[in-house]
Amino acid sequence: MITFLLRHFIKEYEQTQNPAVRERYGVLAGAVGILLNLCLFAAKFIAGLLTASIAVTADAFNNLSDAGSSVVTLVGFKMAGRPADREHPFGHGRIEYVAGLAVSMAILLVGVELLKGSFTKILHPQRVAFSLVSFGILVLSVLVKCWMCYFNRNLGKRIDSTAMKATAMDSLTDAVATSAVALGALAEHFTNWQADGWIGLLVALFILYSGWNTAKDSLSPLLGQTPDASFVQEIACIVLAHEEIIGLHDLIVHDYGPGRCIISLHAEIPCDRDILIMHDAIDLIEMELREKFHCDVTIHMDPIAVNDEETMAIYHQVKAQMKEIDAEISIHDFRMVKGPTHTNLIFEATIPFKFRLTDAQVAQQIRQKVRALGKNYFAVVTVEKSYT
Secondary structure, three states: HHHHHHHHHOOOOOOOOHHHHHHHHHHHHHHHHHHHHHHHHHHHHHHHHHHHHHHHHHHHHHHHHHHHHHHHHHHHHHHOOOOOOOOOOOOOOOOOHHHHHHHHHHHHHHHHHHHHHHHHHOOOOOOOOOOOHHHHHHHHHHHHHHHHHHHHHHHHHHOOOHHHHHHHHHHHHHHHHHHHHHHHHHHHHOOOOOOHHHHHHHHHHHHHHHHHHHHHHHHHHHOOOOOOOHHHHHHHHHHOOOOOOEEEEEEEEOOOOOEEEEEEEEOOOOOOOOOOHHHHHHHHHHHHHHHHHOOEEEEEEEEOOOOOHHHHHHHHHHHHHHHHOOOOOOEEEEEEEEOOOOOEEEEEEEOOOOOOOOOOHHHHHHHHHOOOOOOOOOEEEEEEEEOO
């Protein structure tokens, strides 16, 4: 079914790296979501009126909010697909995240309103009329929502869209919530326990939970989140596959929306190699990364004295000393500058965020460890955090 829709509504649907194709994926997902959610809202709203069930009505308005969310998603994908311009030289891809945040706010608002209505029904319970028609509508809704979850998850994986994956999870949550409403209707019919208000409360909590998770998923990339570990590993493998590169560090991935990122990193090279040859190698790596990930790439060259036995021996001693402070500390950009009275060991130390020591404490302990090596060694160290 999904492949049928893709073939008929998206030209060249397999070229998911193409921004225009990605935009059409978003439009298709939004259109399908609007149509199905409006149908579900109409059916459940009528069923809620017939049975006087706050739980069924709550679930109906949840579907209406989902339809509104699909509208926002559709518009968001259309706007995110606009090309870069003078005011936004990195494109408009982050609008997809903004759209997801707007959807989550709408979901949270609906959840709060339904929470209030459910409390009212708990305090002032009323008998709910059981109807096979309304029960059948709820069962059908569960099946439709399960298919929508599968549909959005499939499309989300194809184009690697956090927004679509969040929509898929929202649909799954809706299916669980509607199942609870249906079970509540059965329980009240066969046991005379007036559970409608309590079931409505559960539905409202499900909506709030879904909205909160969607908000986190949308807000995190806007704030600037850590890149995916597999993506970082893939970048490292491509860079280190070139024999001219002996190491890399300070890798940063700037996210400007799905499929729009800027990669910057420092590549360590032997200091005694021809600079033109090294520069050409860096250019080739940048080109390879650009073609592989459709991104902009900047690589800074760091010359390392790999053939200087004295420097490398001291480097390994200092590296061992860092492990005595903490195994999570790593060093790079190591240089040794000799003088008539002392020798400066210049390097950068990388520590994780929320480290047990402050930057100043780490620097102080490093200087003490280096002084302990003797021979008038002094550490000129810069403490930094890892962005991956």
